[in-house]
Amino acid sequence: MTIGEGFDETDDDLPDFGSEFYSKYEPKEVLGRGISSVVRRCVDRKTQQEYAVKIIDISNEKASEAETEALKEATRNEVDILRKVSGHPNIIGFVDCFESLTFFFLVFELCKNGELFDHLTRVVTLSEKKTRQVMRHIFEAVRHVHSFGIVHRDLKPENILLDESMTVKVTDFGFAVELQETELLTDLCGTPGYLSPEILKCNMNLDADGYHKEVDLWACGVIMYTLLVGSPPFWHRKQMVMLRAIMDGRYQFSSPEWDDISDYPKDLISKLLVVDPSKRLTAEQALQHPFFESAEAQKGTPQFVPRRKFKAAVFVVRCIHKMKHWSGHFPISLQAVKEDPYRIKDIRKVIDGCAFRIYAHWVKKGEDQNRAALFENSAKVELKRMVSERRNRFRRKTPNLGSSSTSDVFMF
Ligand code: ADP
Ligand code: MG
Secondary structure, three states, X not given: OOOOOOOOOOOOOOOOOOOHHHHHEEEEEEEEEOOOEEEEEEEEOOOOOEEEEEEEEOOOOOOOHHHHHHHHHHHHHHHHHHHHHEOEOOEOOEEEEEEOOOEEEEEEEOOOOOEHHHHHHHHOOOOHHHHHHHHHHHHHHXXXXXXXXXXXXXXXXXXXXXXXXXXXXXXXXXXXXXXXOOOOEOOXXXXXXXXXXXXXXXXXXXXXXXXXXXXXXXXXXXXXXXXXXXXXXXXXXXXXXXXXXXHHOOOOOOOOOOOOOOHHHHHHHHHHOOOOHHHOOOHHHHHHOHHHOOHHHHHOOOOOOHHHHHHHHHHHHHHHHHHHOOOOOOEEEHHHHHHOHHHOHHHHHHHHHHHHHHHHHHOOOOOHHHHHHOOOHHHHHHHHHHHHHHHHHHHHHOHHHHOOOOOOXXXX
């Protein structure tokens, strides 16, 4: 839902009206929901400034006293951690907190562009340039969080928000924990597709004693992979098979999706999706990777060579001439389109975009598997079949296009 639309106070009972929160803020429409929380837009009654409030219900009648106490404890931990890490440009701004007998109200800066997850569902994939910008923000946030000895443990596109200027804000510190350098964690928490091998191994009694902050860097690898091609690196309909692939670090830069992507992002991903956490890059090291150097710096500092300068000048003149006569389209052989339309980047974007528009309602939050299902081979084969049937019908109507000679081109 777009911010500001569809608010109806009768839709949802607003909780705990007596709370101090209401004297300061006016709650508005729902922005998102979690297992025990609802996030709403809210407005400061005095300044009219907009915020987001996470309302956590600690009064569930079905929950035992111990469970309620655990939820209260977890929320206080979330608040403590937010107070420590907030203030960084890529971490959600934490503004206010109210606690009543039945609810917690956590007030945050409002991210008008919502979740990175929804943005990705709209655009399907991000370019390398856009991925560089988003990942730099994520790594900056992770470096900041880790510098306090805090592990986030639930990094995924649903917990990465975008503000008005599309700046990344890492949020949801509900699973975050502060720990000593030598301390190891063992509890299983996070979202299946983003879990690191060491989290899974120590929960299956395999060769791992526990895990530390490296789990966030594994999740960054999964996010970066997903941003570039729209589908996650580890997925199988049978979850156990997927978890096995994660533990073995088995994933591919599969063709054709990865064919048009350069080596630097692949290299960075392959240094994050490393099974041994001690060999995985840290956030600091990831930020030093050549993928984050400017395009100019990546080419190296050019020396002055007169012959090369002359060649470059000729090249520029030729380019200008070509651009003058360039229509903005480029030719693709009809044969190539007929045989494998999905291999061609621009057609692939159209096909994936259509699939997302038709089936986006299948993509449930927190279940990255459904996103992956949209990219399954069978679906591609089906689309390919449909495209070739349409092409054949078109050819029957226009027999002149029927020749398979390589000189057959059409503008895309
Ligand atoms: P949970 O712990 O229940 O997952 P989150 O803190 O992740 O709670 O918030 C749930 C959802 O609410 C987010 O995924 C997002 O869609 C929305 N949301 C949370 N905080 C904000 C915010 N500051 N601005 C806009 N939307 C938000
Ligand atoms: Mg969340």
